[in-house]
Amino acid sequence: MVNSSGIRVRVFDLNKGLVEYDNVKYIRITSQDYNLLIMEDYLSIIGEIEGSVDIKGESVEISYRDIRAFYMNSKNVFNLMIKEG
Numbered sequence: 001m002v003n004s005s006g007i008r009v010r011v012f013d014l015n016k017g018l019v020e021y022d023n024v025k026y027i028r029i030t031s032q033d034y035n036l037l038i039m040e041d042y043l044s045i046i047g048e049i050e051g052s053v054d055i056k057g058e059s060v061e062i063s064y065r066d067i068r069a070f071y072m073n074s075k076n077v078f079n080l081m082i083k084e085g
Contacts, residue, residue, distance in 0.1 A: 006076070007040055009055055011064075013082035024057035027078055029071065044074040053080060 006023040029036040031051030038045070049071060053064045069082040 006057060007038070007073075007078055008076065009057075009078045009080070011055075011080045011082070021055060021057060021060045021062075024055055024060065024078070026056055027073075028052075028054040028056075030054075038073050038078060040076055042073060044072075046070075046072045 006025055007027065009021040009024045009027065011019045011021075025039070027036075027038040029038070029047075029049055029051070030053075031049055036045075048069070050068050051066075053067065053069065053071070055062045064080075064082065067082050069080055071081070072079045
């Protein structure tokens with residue numbers, strides 16, 4: 001389902017299960033090798049992160065530090081699957 005206002009973020013980890021956030025303005029992914037800022041209508045991307053992910057929206061501001069995870073962004077839906085953290 002494509003969110004018409006901002007980005008929909010879906011975070012999955014073994015402790016909390018699946019958590020979803022709507023109307024996210026941006027996602028920042030930082031690691032030792034690169035720094036990405038993903039915003040609405042950003043190109044499709046898939047990758048693995050060993051570092052930090054910050055999620056900022058109208059009603060949410062969450063930071064995941066020192067995690068290992070896979071991420072995928074497509075059609076304004078960002079998925080983060082945390083392996084450990």
